[in-house]
């Protein structure tokens with residue numbers, strides 16, 4: 001993918017479909033180191049299950065995506081993945097994706113959770129900026145020597161933090 005222009009970064013946000021599988025996988029490969037990409041079979045399942053909410057931003061290609069895992073009996077939504085193409089970063093797209101996705105979560109959800117690599121400064125920066133708080137350190141969570149953080153937030157806190165910026 002060549003450099004994206006600003007219009008592309010403003011792209012079209014919608015619920016992901018099964019046909020987005022290849023686009024999402026291509027985005028993942030561009031956005032994550034290979035060892036952190038989720039397998040094709042996981043995404044294929046996610047795109048058709050009612051227990052996940054997946055959104056994409058596309059222009060000619062998928063340039064950003066977010067996926068939340070849901071349980072029919074739980075008020076917790078777990079962020080499974082968030083990715084913005086390297087050429088589209090730093091323009092508020094990650095923040096926008098989180099904000100738009102929260103509006104589409106089921107009404108029972110009041111708490112948000114995620115795990116993130118401790119050394120992922122951009123993602124940790126985003127999550128802290130929108131109200132997530134570290135609740136646990138997870139040594140070797142992503143493999144030997146690759147620790148993680150567990151973070152939690154109330155939906156209200158994140159919604160308020162995001163609305164202060166929009």
Ligand SMILES: CC(C)(COP(=O)(O)OP(=O)(O)OC[C@H]1O[C@@H](n2cnc3c(N)ncnc32)[C@H](O)[C@@H]1OP(=O)(O)O)[C@@H](O)C(=O)NCCC(=O)NCCS
Pocket residue numbers: 031032081082083084085088089090091092093094095096115116117120121122123124125126127129
């Ligand atoms: C994390 C990621 C989604 C951020 O997307 P983005 O569109 O660049 O983020 P935004 O432009 O919306 O930035 C929102 C906030 O995040 C934080 N942030 C973004 N990039 C940052 C960086 N490089 N360092 C520190 N904080 C950063 C800032 O608080 C920023 O707010 P500000 O612009 O007012 O300073 C993107 O870097 C990415 O896709 N990374 C690779 C995939 C990944 O790590 N996903 C998370 C897995 S848990």
